[in-house]
Amino acid sequence: MIDLRSDTVTKLTDRMRQEMFRAEVGDDVYRDDPTIQKLEELAADMLGKEEALFVTSGTQGNQIxxxxxCSLGQEIILEEGSHIFIYEGGATSAFAGIQPxxxxGxxxxxxxxxxxxxxxxxDIHEAETGLICLENTHNRAGGTVMSxxxxxxxxxxxxxxxxxxxxxxxxxxxxxxxxxRPMTDFTQYVTTVQICLSKGLGAPVGSIIAGSTEFITKARKWRKxxxxxxxxxxxxxxxxxxALTEMIDRLKEDHEHAAWLASQIDSIPTLKVASQVETNIVMMDVSETELTSKQFVEKLKDHxxxxxxxxxxxxRLVTHYDVSKADIHQTAAVLKNIVTSNVGS
Structure with missing residues (x-):
């Protein structure tokens, strides 16, 4: 199967497996794990922040x-399609007692x-604003880049x-x-940041949150x-x-694959790209096929x-490390086949 569901499905590289086998370890709750410390120091430097903390997922990092x-009863401002608002199970309300x-945008x-x-x-009638949240790239908008x-x-x-x-x-x-541009060009304009290691970078687990020493001290307790x-x-x-030292530059290949696939979609009658493709996410509009997205996805699976x-x-189609140029060409052929078959049915 050619898996374009998400870049989260990426399998770790052979090098990653080797480094896992060789990793020097210790109890991280006691701050004794040297490999964790090396990762956190590397990430803090790359993100231009005083300290960083390894967390199990992007959602956990955002919620921390x-x-x-924020304090109980406050409010966070965020874009209406943001991951924190749509895809994190209402955790901001469930855990932090705040309202979005x-x-x-x-x-x-x-x-x-x-x-x-x-x-x-x-105003005593209103929840005071405690935090502004940004998302870059923006998932639901199709991998949009915020400069x-x-x-x-x-x-x-x-x-x-x-x-x-x-x-x-x-x-x-x-x-x-x-x-x-370096990540510090972006992170200089935020107080804290979360990055995922387990999407396009291919690591099996984990995210990083970074900010001031004071923030990370508090974050460590919330993580616990x-x-x-x-x-x-x-x-x-x-x-x-x-992931941070070897897998970032190669993301360009994923972007090229997504752009090429988008160009093929726009050339197929009854299919069109729903939003500008900037990174590795392609949103495809299938409305003119008279199929729902679920029906179309089932046809894709059959092929x-x-x-x-x-x-x-x-x-949504997402390119990643495990999707080759040949896979993208095959996907384009499958799309044409589905549309042709549907027209004739």
């Missing part, structure tokens, strides 16, 4: 950030004007109102590769409370080190391709 930054204030990117207009403070310049505009608003910013940078590395304190975790940190129904008539 909310828990550290979602606002509509353009291709997933909020404007500084809209963010400032949404900030609330001293550092756009982030700076919101950062300046946040500074005026003394509100922290957290960046859900699960795929921040993709944004950095597209714009050919959420059951994220790990023992001999160096076996998980080792592939994470490989050896896995994808995700993302909306009633939108199918």
């Amino acid at each position: 950030a909310v828990l550290v930054h 204030f979602p606002i509509k 353009e291709r997933g990117i909020m404007s500084a004007v809209d963010v400032e207009a949404t900030i609330r403070g001293t 550092p310049e756009k982030m700076k505009e919101i950062f300046e608003v946040a500074e005026r109102h003394s509100i922290p910013i957290h960046l859900d940078g699960a795929r921040l590395m993709n944004a950095a590769v597209v714009l050919k 409370r959420l059951g994220g304190g790990l023992r001999q975790a160096g076996v998980l940190a080792a592939p994470g080190i490989v 050896g391709v896995l994808a995700n129904p993302f909306a009633p008539t939108i199918v």
Whole structure:
């Protein structure tokens, strides 16, 4: 099967397996794991923050950030299609006791004007704003890249109102590769950041959160409370080190595959690309085929391709390390075959 459901399905590389086998380990709850320490120091440096912390998932990292930054009854501003709002099980309310204030962005990117207009403070009838959350790249918008310049505009608003910013940078590395800029160009405009090691970078488990020493001290306790304190975790940190040192530059290949696939989709009658393709995510509109996204995904599966129904008539296709150029060419052929067969049926 050609698996285009998500870059989370990526299998770890042989090098990662070797490094896991060789990893020097210790009890990380006691701060004794040297491989974890090496990963955290590397990540903090790459992200331009004082310290970093290994967490089990991007969702755990995002929720720890909310828990550290916010007080009970506060509000977070975030884009209406953001992962924190849509895909984290209502955890901000369940764990932190805060309410989200979602606002509509353009291709997933909020404007500084809209963010400032949404900030609330001293009125006793309103929840005060405790945090602003950004997402880069933006998953539901189709892997949209938010430039550092756009982030700076919101950062300046946040500074005026003394509100922290957290960046859900699960795929921040993709944004950095597209714009050919270091991750610090983006992270200088946020208080804290989360990046995933287990998506396009191919590690089997884990994410990193980074920020000030004070933030990480508090984050470490929240990680413990959420059951994220790990023992001999160096076996998980080792592939994470490989991910950060060897797997970022190659994301360009995933982007090229996605762009080529998008060009083929637009050339097939009754199919079209639903949003501009910037990174490794392709949103495909199948409405003109008179099939629902679920029906179309079933046809893809019958032809050896896995994808995700993302909306009633939108199918999401995600390129990654385990998808070759030949796989992408085969996928394009399958799409043409499905459309041709459907027209004739």
